[in-house]
Amino acid sequence: MKNNSWYYNKNLKPQGPVSLQEMRALIHRGEVGPYDLVCCARDSVWKATCEFAEFERSLFPAVQVFVPGEEVAQDEREWVLLSPSETGKSLIQEGPFSVRELRDMLINKKIVGEQYIWKSGLSGWCRLQDRPEFSELV
CATH class of the missing domain: 3.30.1490 (Dna Ligase; domain 1)
Known part of the structure; x- marks a missing residue:
C-alpha cells in the first residue's frame, strides 16, 4: 500500500498520504489541479499532476467540456x-x-x-x- 501512496501540495504544505482513489477524487472535485505538484511514494518525485499516467486529462475540471478546435461561445453567461x-x-x-x-x-x-x-x-x-x-x- 505504501508504494501506492500519494502526496499533494496545499498552501505550500505537503498533504497525505492518500490512496490513488482518494487522489483521483481530489482531482475530480477540482481540489488538485493539473499543474499542482504531487508525488507518488513509489518514485518520490514531485511533478505536475497531469504528468502522471494515472490521471487522464478528462479527470480534471480544467479541461472538461472543452473541445480543442471547437469555437468557444464568447458571450454565453455560464x-x-x-x-x-x-x-x-x-x-x-x-x-x-x-x-x-x-x-x-x-x-x-x-x-x-x-x-x-x-x-x-x-x-x-x-x-x-x-x-x-x-x-x-x-
Whole structure:
C-alpha cells in the first residue's frame, strides 16, 4: 500500500498520504489541479499532476467540456467566479459571466488567474489559469 501512496501540495504544505482513489477524487472535485505538484511514494518525485499516467486529462475540471478546435461561445453567461468578500474572510460566488467578460476582467486586472471558476458540466471548481479559454492571459 505504501508504494501506492500519494502526496499533494496545499498552501505550500505537503498533504497525505492518500490512496490513488482518494487522489483521483481530489482531482475530480477540482481540489488538485493539473499543474499542482504531487508525488507518488513509489518514485518520490514531485511533478505536475497531469504528468502522471494515472490521471487522464478528462479527470480534471480544467479541461472538461472543452473541445480543442471547437469555437468557444464568447458571450454565453455560464461561468461562476469565486471572489473574496469585502472583509476578505470568506469567498462569494459572482456571476454568471461570459468568457468575454472574464477575459476583459483578466486583461484589466480586476481578477487574477488564481481565482476559481465553475460552470455546468464541470465536476468541480478550477482556476482560471488552468482553463484553455483563459490560460494565455495569465
